[in-house]
Amino acid sequence: MLDKNKVRLGIAPIAWTNDDLPELGKENTFEQCISEMALAGFVGTEVGNRYPKDTEILKKSLNLRKIEICNQWFSAFLLTKPFQEVERDFRMQLAFLKEMGAKIIGVSEQSYSVQGKLDTPIFGHKYEMNDSQWKTLCDGLNRLGKIAKEEYRISLTFHHHMGTVVQNPDEVDDMLANTDPAYVGLLYDTGHFAYCGADPLGELTKHIDRVKHVHLKDIRPEIVEKVRCENLSFLDGVRMGTFTIPGDGCIDFVPIFQTLENYGYEGYMLVEAEQDPAVANPLEYAIRAREYIAQKTGL
Ligand SMILES: O=C1C[C@@H](O)[C@H](O)[C@@H](O)C1=O
Numbered sequence: 001m002l003d004k005n006k007v008r009l010g011i012a013p014i015a016w017t018n019d020d021l022p023e024l025g026k027e028n029t030f031e032q033c034i035s036e037m038a039l040a041g042f043v044g045t046e047v048g049n050r051y052p053k054d055t056e057i058l059k060k061s062l063n064l065r066k067i068e069i070c071n072q073w074f075s076a077f078l079l080t081k082p083f084q085e086v087e088r089d090f091r092m093q094l095a096f097l098k099e100m101g102a103k104i105i106g107v108s109e110q111s112y113s114v115q116g117k118l119d120t121p122i123f124g125h126k127y128e129m130n131d132s133q134w135k136t137l138c139d140g141l142n143r144l145g146k147i148a149k150e151e152y153r154i155s156l157t158f159h160h161h162m163g164t165v166v167q168n169p170d171e172v173d174d175m176l177a178n179t180d181p182a183y184v185g186l187l188y189d190t191g192h193f194a195y196c197g198a199d200p201l202g203e204l205t206k207h208i209d210r211v212k213h214v215h216l217k218d219i220r221p222e223i224v225e226k227v228r229c230e231n232l233s234f235l236d237g238v239r240m241g242t243f244t245i246p247g248d249g250c251i252d253f254v255p256i257f258q259t260l261e262n263y264g265y266e267g268y269m270l271v272e273a274e275q276d277p278a279v280a281n282p283l284e285y286a287i288r289a290r291e292y293i294a295q296k297t298g299l
Pocket residue numbers: 014020073115159161189192215272274
């Protein structure tokens with residue numbers, strides 16, 4: 001059993017309103033989204049672009065539903081923008097997160113990313129960094145992580161992601177090996193490991209001491225295969241249903257939960273299953289995900 005005092009459960013707004021594909025869920029409001037999260041039994045969320053920017057209004061809406069912000073995605077461009085520019089945007093987001101009481105910031109390196117490119121197949125087109133770019137990335141992450149930790153009391157966790165410079169297991173290994181564990185943790189996303197052909201359980205076991213935040217999503221292997229065979233983009237796949245809630249695809253979550261439990265993981269497990277809300281009703285899937293987690297973990 002995972003410890004209720006150590007592990008909190010969250011859900012991402014992306015199942016209601018998809019920031020990467022704004023036409024998905026355009027009919028859903030912010031209030032509906034957070035009300036349904038609470039109704040399904042979740043206590044944490046990340047930040048969607050329909051959320052009010054004013055922190056007092058946002059806090060009031062969340063407090064009414066007993067939901068907190070646990071993390072927010074940050075797109076870094078350490079390879080393609082001056083560090084000072086990245087640092088300025090990072091600090092703005094850290095200030096917002098601190099005000100909201102969040103403890104995590106989820107960084108993804110978006111230089112040369114093809115994750116949002118509708119005309120680029122997701123398989124076989126990711127950018128590979130050279131040695132000097134690797135150094136720039138890892139040094140930059142260390143600097144950002146130090147700022148986050150020492151000035152804002154927030155942990156930088158790195159989000160490996162399909163179509164980005166840190167996608168595959170060897171890239172995650174290298175990124176972790178060349179960053180300081182005091183400043184850079186791992187945002188472990190089950191779906192992105194499975195999508196690139198890695199074993200999510202093996203990756204968790206290998207890196208458990210760096211994992212500070214967890215994204216739980218499942219994949220539908222038949223859709224991944226279609227995306228591969230038809231040279232489709234990441235977002236084509238999202239529309240077609242690449243991702244779904246834990247328990248609804250091919251990933252075995254039981255040993256993943258067990259590994260987190262054995263290690264004494266402390267932090268959030270957040271359901272993040274972007275799919276078309278017109279096809280997969282977000283409340284229905286949120287309830288199903290919550291029930292699945294309760295059944296498998298006792299949480
Ligand atoms: O954490 C994430 C944020 C999304 O915008 C992204 O595309 C998704 O797949 C993800 O893992």
